[in-house]
Amino acid sequence: MSNAALPLSGKHAVVTGGGRGIGAAIAASLLRQGARLTLLGRSETTLAETASRLEALGRIDYVCADVADADAVTHAFSKAESLGGTIDILINNAGQAVSAPFVKTDAQLWNRMLAVNLNGCFHCTQAVLPGMLRSGWGRIVNVASTAGLTGYGYVSAYCAAKHGVIGLTRALALELATKGITVNAVCPGYTDTDMTQETIANIVSKTARSAAEAQAELSMKNPQKRLVAPEEVANAVAWLCLPQSAAMNGQSITVAGGEVM
Numbered sequence: 001m002s003n004a005a006l007p008l009s010g011k012h013a014v015v016t017g018g019g020r021g022i023g024a025a026i027a028a029s030l031l032r033q034g035a036r037l038t039l040l041g042r043s044e045t046t047l048a049e050t051a052s053r054l055e056a057l058g059r060i061d062y063v064c065a066d067v068a069d070a071d072a073v074t075h076a077f078s079k080a081e082s083l084g085g086t087i088d089i090l091i092n093n094a095g096q097a098v099s100a101p102f103v104k105t106d107a108q109l110w111n112r113m114l115a116v117n118l119n120g121c122f123h124c125t126q127a128v129l130p131g132m133l134r135s136g137w138g139r140i141v142n143v144a145s146t147a148g149l150t151g152y153g154y155v156s157a158y159c160a161a162k163h164g165v166i167g168l169t170r171a172l173a174l175e176l177a178t179k180g181i182t183v184n185a186v187c188p189g190y191t192d193t194d195m196t197q198e199t200i201a202n203i204v205s206k207t208a209r210s211a212a213e214a215q216a217e218l219s220m221k222n223p224q225k226r227l228v229a230p231e232e233v234a235n236a237v238a239w240l241c242l243p244q245s246a247a248m249n250g251q252s253i254t255v256a257g258g259e260v261m
Helices: 021-032 044-057 070-084 107-135 156-175 194-206 211-219 230-241
Strands: 012-016 036-041 060-064 089-092 138-143 181-188 252-255
Touching: 012 021, 012 070, 012 107, 021 036, 021 044, 021 089, 021 138, 021 230, 036 044, 036 070, 044 060, 060 070, 070 107, 089 107, 107 138, 107 156, 107 181, 138 156, 138 230, 156 181, 156 252, 181 230, 194 211, 230 252
Parallel strands: 012 036, 012 089, 036 060, 089 138, 138 181, 181 252
Antiparallel strands: none
């Protein structure tokens, strides 16, 4: 099939946190659908390596920014538009999770979780929305978490931020419902990424469990008794971006083996 025949041919997508894990898997999936990609992240080295690895799938560039920094986001998205044109698809994937009991969650940790996980979505969405409104078409997909739909102990700041992402998704979906722009969220459970490996390492450091036992404990939260694969999350995201998915709006789709129903 020629690139022109692919469903996202001619669409420019930006994936934040696109250098690794779920973000890199999403980038690959969108490239296979014909989109041209710009990765956004903090590490130029990581972005360059991922872009090099995926360039055989299609046109891909990258820009550097911390999504928590509004000015840096504005500059990065301006550069992304100069590289690939108007941004048609935004995947708000950049995120960070740090665990702590609530009584040990200080203001710095609280504000950092909101800054990266929630404010980052706000900054990036504001950067792309004017262009989407002008063109009358757009897809915004926020990578939230099952922590945005239910509670988890010891990650209160992260849960609060991800619940905020779900609220933002629903409010913006209604506001843009007649504008040709859809806004949805995907909510992965524990996924086989570096972030989950960091969680496992944290469990090991604070308990007597081995890494295998810690991973098994996290896997037990999924009724399928396994970690989710990044590609499974990416497939859900790519589907929401398709022109044929225009009726999907304001949804929070769990990719977690039945963990949340």
